[in-house]
Structure formats: C-alpha cells, structure tokens
Amino acid sequence: MALQAVNGSKIYIGTRVAPKGTVTLADFTAQETEWDEIGGWTQSGSLGDTQNLITQPFIGEGRERQIKGTRIGGSMENTFAPDSNDPGQIKFKAAIESCSPYAFKVEWGAGCASEGEVTISVATPGVITWPDGHGLEAGSPVMFTPEGGNMPTGLTADTVYYVVEAGLTPTTFSVSATPGGGAIATTLAATATSITATAQPAGQTDLFFGLAMPGAKQGGAANTALLRTWAIAVDSNIVEI
Template sequence: MVLQSVGGSKIYIGTRVALPADLTVDLTDFAAQETEWLQIKGWTNAGALGDASEAITQNFIDADRTVTIGGTKNSAEQQNVFSPIPNDPGQKRLKEAVDSCANYAFKIEWGAGCLTQGPVAISVASPAVITWPGGHGLEAGSPVVFTPGSGTLPTGLTAGTVYYVLPTGLTAKTFQVSATPGGSAIATTAAGTATSITAAAQPVGMTDLFYGIALSKSKNGGEANTAQMATHSIKPNTNIVEV
C-alpha cells in the first residue's frame, strides 16, 4: 500500500467536446486532447470526484423492511477553489467553459508532485524495451511520458504522449509500453538523436479523465485578512476513466 498526497495534484481542461450517445467514454476519446490540455493553475482546494448510484427503494409489507437497489449513476458537482490568475490560459478557458453551455474534456492527475521520474534508455527493437537503471517501481498500467534531451526519441515514440506499462516483459528495471492500457507493445524502428531521455510516470489509478460542464463561478467573502478565491463547479456528464 502506498499513501498518495493530494498536494502536487494538477487539473487540466481540454477543448469543447460532444457527449457520446451512450454517455460513456474511454481512453481513446481523449487521444485528441493530448496536444490540447491546459493546466488550470492556482488550484488551492480540490473537490470530491466520483459516481454514485441513485437509490431505488421498495417497501415490503410482509417483511416490514425497505429494500434498496442501485439505480442510474450520477456524479456530484466537483467544487474546486482557485486563486484568481487573470492571465492564466487554463483559467481563461475554464471561464469560457462557464460562459458557454458546452461540455469540455477534463483531466486530473492526483498527487502529481509524487510522480516517479528519471533517466531511461530505450532500445531499437520490436518490442522496444525501456531500461530504468536502479529500478522503476512501476506497475502494469502505469501511465508514462518520455521527454528527449536536445533531440528526438526513437522512431515509434512521440515526446509528451502518454504510454502505458505492459505486464509482459515487466521486471524491476525494464518494461515495455503500449498506446493504450493492455494494448500491443510499441516497436521502435530507428534510434533517436536525443542525448538523454527522461521518463515520468504517475501511479496506477491516480489519473482521472471525463467530459463535463463548468456550471458556475463564485467569489468568497470573509473578514479583512481573507484571500480572495474563486470557486468553480464542474459537473461530470460521463463516466470517469481512471488510469
């Protein structure tokens, strides 16, 4: 068991999106957002995020008891508090979302300040093998991002794109990756020009993605020595994809 701090968490807003007919999303629905995410800075308090089932109850005369079953799923509004930063691109887009009636893509990386980060070597092979000297401590399914130092990654991998650790070939110091959790292992076909490569990985289950609508913005009051903050209400309108 590993305890994870809320401190260091980051929240991102993507672009406007159309809700799917079945109100269900998966990781593939967020692929186009990889180059669109804007971090909403100045985050001071994170609201709770998650689904709850509506309760359906039925009274039984002969048993003198009420039985409850789960009904439709619904996510409560997430109340997030931010320190106003007028020129922050993420806060500007969040304000645009409040002023519109459109749904947007959202991503939260919980406890991002505790991410695992370090230099790696990537082989040119099928599949490519990533070696993390000293050990990586990652689990199958962990999301990983590679960043080249003054050059390019091996052909087959893209800098800044999220990949996922596979169970196959997973050892204390090496692993393979796929474009989606549990997908096909990625192969590299040519060496890159980077003088160094850094990998950064979030723990499994600490990244949440969803489509939702920004409903409101309010400013707090208080006595003289109270910092002015803005509370934004974000309501998920789809399931929450946990990575």
Template sequence: MALQAVAGSKIYIGTRVALPTDLTVDLTDFAPQETEWLQINGWTNAGALGDAREAISQNFIDADRTETIKGTKNAAEMQNVFAPDYSDPGQNRLRQAVDDCSNYAFKIEWGAGCAANGPVTISVATPGVVTWPGGHGLKAGSPVIFAATGGTLPTGLTAGTVYYVVAAGLTPTTFSVSATPGGAAIATTAAGTATSITATAQPAGRTVMFYGIALSASENGGEANTAQMGTHSIKPNTNLVRV
C-alpha cells in the same frame, strides 16, 4: 497500501466534446485532447470526485420493511477552489465553460508531485522497448514522459511528449509506448544521441479523465485579511477513466 498526497496534483481542461449516447468514455476518447489540455493553475482546494448510486425504495406492507435497490449512477459536483488569475489560459477556458452549454474534457493527475521518476534505456526495435531497472509499477494506459540529457531520444520518440504504456510486452521492468491511449506501439528506428534518458510516470490509477460541465463560478468576500478565491463547480456526465 500506499498513502497518496493531494499536494502536487494538477487539473486540466480540454476542448468542447459531444457526449456519447451511452454516456460512457474510454481512453481512446481522450486521444484528441493530448494537444489541447490546458492546466488550470492556482488550484488551492480539490473537491471530491466519484459516482454515487441513486436509491430506489419500495415499501412493503406485509413485510413491514422498505426494500432499497440500486438505481442510476450520478456523479456529485466537484467543488474546486482557485486563486483567481484572469491571465491564466486554463482558468479562462474554465470560465468560458461555465458560460457554455457544452461538455468539456477534464483530466486530473492526483499527487503529480509524487510521480515515479528514474533512468531508463530504450532499445531500437519494432516496437522500441523501455527498460526501467528496479521496476516501474505502471499498467497499460499509464502516461509516461521521457527526458533526454545531452542529445536526442531514439528516432520515433520526442522528449517532453506524453506517451502511453501498451499492454503488449508489458513486464514489471519493461514496456513499450504508444502515441495515443490504446494506440499502436511505437517502433524506434535509430539510436538517439542522449547520454542518459529519464522517464517520469504517474502511479497507476492516479490519472483520471472524464467529460463534464462547469456549472458555476463564484468569488468570496470576507474581512480585510481574507484572500479572495474563486470556487468552480464541475459536474461529470460520464464515467471516470483511470490510468
């Protein structure tokens, strides 16, 4: 068991989305958001996130007892606090979402300040294989970003772009990546010119995505030495996708 800090976490808002009829999403549903995510800056307090089951109860006279069974899943409202910044694009989109009837895509990177980081090599192959000495601790779908020192990555990959670990060929020390969650593994066609390559990746299960609505926004008052903060309520309307 490894403890994870909330410090360093980041929250993002995507675009308006249409809810699926079964209210269920998977990694592929978030592929169109990769170029749309806006970080909501100034996050000072993160609310709880997760599903609870509604309870269905029936009283039985002859048993002198109430039996309870599981009902539908219902996510609680996530109460988040931000330092108001009307120049921040992420906060402004969140305010827009409060006034909108639409659902939006949301992403949270819990404890992003503790993301795994280390030197890697990338082969020229179909697909390209990333080797992370000492082990990477990632699973299929985990997001990975590469940085190149002194040059470029192998052809087919771009520094600073978010890629996703694919299931095929995944070992404790090697993996290939795709451009979208659940997508095809990327082939590298020529060696890069970088003198070194560094990979940064969230621990498995620490990135959460969902569709939801922004229900409310309020700003506190207080005595003279109180910092003014804004509270925003986000209500998931789908399952939570973890990578």
C-alpha cells in the same frame, strides 16, 4: 498500502466535446495537445460516482425494499485563487458560458511523479531501461521527452504510453499505446542526446467529461485570501489510468 498525497496534484481543462455519458480512454487521445492546467487550485472537491436507490414498500413484507438505479457523477466543487492571466482559468471562464461539456483531467500527486533519464533499445519490443529503478507497475502511464533530437521510430515525444506487464523488471519495461495493449516495437535508434521519462503510478489519473459551472468569490476578514469556487458537473463516467 501506499498513501497518496493530494499535494502536488494538477487539474486540466481540454476542449469542448460532444456530450457522451460513457467515455473510454480513446475519447481523450486528441486532448493530449490541448490540455491547459487550471492554476491557483487551493481546494479539491470530491470526484466519483454516486448511485440512486429505487425504493418500493411491500404490504405483505412490512418492509421497504431497495434496488440500484442510475449513476450520477455529481459535482466536483473546487476552489481557486483568481488569476485573470492564467490560461486554464481563462479557458474555464469561457467553458462556463458554453452549454457543451469539456474534457477534464486530474493528476493526483503529480508533484511526486517519477522522473529520470532512460535509454530505449531498438528491438521488438523496444525496452526502456531506467538505471536507478522506476518503481512503476503494469498500466502506469509514462511519457518521454527527448533532448537534442528525436525518439526512436515507433515512439512519439510527449505522448502518453502505458507500462506493459510482460518483461517488467525493477529497471526495465516496455510500453503500449493503450492500457493492456501490445508492446510497441522500435526500429530506428533515437537521435536525441538524452531522453527523460516522466511517469505516474497507475490509477492516479482521472479523465472525464464535465460541465463548467459558475461560482462565487469568497471574501472574509483582512487576512483572508480572496478565493473563487468553481464546480465541474461530471457528465460521464470517470476513466482511471
């Protein structure tokens, strides 16, 4: 069992979205260019579904029986150091005034994401080579950032892809556009002088729709930092990638 650090985690707010109780990864595709990190995050709240119980007493059994009811995402109570110039905090304040949900993303342990220079072959599928080893597993999200040119045809810079199980070795892998999808073929070679891959372990990124809720500032004694509590009322299932 590998321990996962909360330190280095990042929380992002996207755009206003139409209310939707059940979401999939496709509901977040358009958010890739819209995420703003909410800076000054000092304390993370809990994130995950709870489930209501329906109880019914039975006279003849002398017991109260239970069945599972509806699920609810609960409220993620987060604490931030107020920063009036932070883009993410500015967007969150605007979201508080809206009656609509917004898209949110949490990258747990993002400060320990793997990063390294890679090469990408022109092949069907294209093979990414990470010479010093990537430490990734099938389904891990990965992004590529080119320097001084373009990506190979078939791949787009700064777009999230997913490691494919077929052909996965300690130093090489292929990617798909969706988790568990088919491997992507590359055609024309990259013009970039270098390509950097950045990857998170599978299961450490959470995506969901939620309502931005107001919260109070926390004061205290003279040597206490001024903080603000902002909650996100989770209004959908949570997509883990």
